[in-house]
Amino acid sequence: MNRSIKKPTLLIHKSRVEKNIDLMLEKAKRSDVLFRPHFKTHQSAVTGEMFREKGVDSITVSSVSMANYFADNGWDDITVAFPINLLEVEKINVLAGKIKLNLLVDSAYSTQRLANSLKNIAGIFIEVDNGYHRSGLLPDEVEEIDAIAETISKSKNLEIKGFLTHTGNTYYAKGKDEILAIMEDAAFKLNSLKSKYIGRFPGIITSYGDTPSCSMADDLSAFDEIRPGNFVYYDVMQYHIGSCSLKDIAVAVACPVVSVYPERNELIIYGGAVHLSKEFIAGDNGFKMFGYLVELTESGWGDPITGAYVSSISQEHGIIKMPEEKINDFKPGEVIGILPIHSCLTANLLKENSKIID
């Protein structure tokens, strides 16, 4: 495999991807929830096919551009899980005329503006903020939610779909118990909203998604739909959170070694911020870690080398701290693998330069 690698390349480990999809899909089936995976992690038609082959036909994306990309690749049931961007309403109109499209709103103002300009039917989720405090209405902002519901009822093109949340706060939680408590709290709040409005809007659902809780919970039946995304590849951050094991991580960045510095136990790789992203895991005393080092094999890669990690990155360079006894194992012109901290950002940067390995 290594011989074809000339510059930083995202290796996508197909059997791990398939296993990750299988596990989440089985859990969704067992919990009797609709599985609408978030495709922002991979942004790849090829990885998308691995979902389609398993019967997945509804997906989530995070931009209108991404929705167009997947619609062009044959996906016809897409939720754009991002607060409606009113400036893209023309593109949204075209797309809503072609596929089953769901959008997100979190204000009466945007809902009304959308109602005024939408020319085709779109499903509308009301985004709920369950403590992450990014976008979404708080569950007790009753007046605003009522105003949105009212606008939707009066519009001929807006069809209410239900209540949706992304509990990104699970990424900052301390351990499984806290993560599952965040999930239970979200389930309670989304279901309370659903109960309140279901008489008026029969068929509305609750939609929930984040990789840590969907990975750790055994049962997701408190929701009607789940939208995890990162689980398809996982990464070092998810491993640190406890969402996955090292052997579940399904992507590595193959990077050429360009310099070896035995006197300071460091390697320089061609692989920097424009390949890995600047996402890092912080430790005590200013410690930063931008990825684990793995050795590539014919069919994939091994476990991380203990004590070896990306300690610093600039635009194209990565510096790898090596244990002393390993520093002479590598030479310029060889290729090593880096397990990324945040696979979504790394996959975005290496969209044009990836390779499926079996």
Add this chain to the structure above:
Amino acid sequence: MNRSIKKPTLLIHKSRVEKNIDLMLEKAKRSDVLFRPHFKTHQSAVTGEMFREKGVDSITVSSVSMANYFADNGWDDITVAFPINLLEVEKINVLAGKIKLNLLVDSAYSTQRLANSLKNIAGIFIEVDNGYHRSGLLPDEVEEIDAIAETISKSKNLEIKGFLTHTGNTYYAKGKDEILAIMEDAAFKLNSLKSKYIGRFPGIITSYGDTPSCSMADDLSAFDEIRPGNFVYYDVMQYHIGSCSLKDIAVAVACPVVSVYPERNELIIYGGAVHLSKEFIAGDNGFKMFGYLVELTESGWGDPITGAYVSSISQEHGIIKMPEEKINDFKPGEVIGILPIHSCLTANLLKENSKIID
């Protein structure tokens, strides 16, 4: 201008770019040094033309791919300021057959491997580490430098160009005096090496580059060549270092406002880590800042709004902290500007989505 913006877009302020180029070019002429600007910052043929119109004809890039891109756009004198990637020697051979190409080495091992496989003539700089401790040999690694020199002398295709350094440690220096001291130290070390080898290799030069010192120093005549890159756009990090004023920053990212939260004085913009990068400026008590907020005007943008900044970013979302008295000035569907922390990474992410403004 705003009306054409639908999604995150890099605005390139042409008159500021031209002024930034003029100032550095004049300083180079006054100091009688060759100006070989680093094009990794913009990676743009269009911005490249702004240099060419002013008579610049030699450039620096940080990868073979970037060298190919600019060669395709008519640049024929290019230094790849990155330790030689032996895996790309085939591409290097093709390129060296077409243009005047300079490469970097920092070990006898890589130099010998390159000598064995290079089929066309290339200039070779020996990279020197002046305290940044990324790539390059320490000035006192005499044996290794001699071995490289020896390999170059024996090779028919390697032509020694001189000694090159990037003092990236200026980015961590405390104030102008410390930055200029780093530059003086680099000048002393590079010139010592030049003196030592010039008898054997007449015509060798010293090549130096980093934006903080090249911006702050009045006189660069201690070197033969300078390679700053970031100065073309500057950014918030350079402003914090003291390399530029706010009015020198020549790029802003236009971002649609998608949500307004008056109760927590925050805006949500369509503009996240895949547009701005995750580069931030850290403050006390875990404070992080991912960009300044500016209002866009017909011909550019104003000064940053005091107290308004990007406080958090995820893949596509940016959260902006707003001063209370300003929160109601913005509505979903409007467009605001973000001055990026690190323009090189932002420009890389928005390569396909930029716009020149006059």
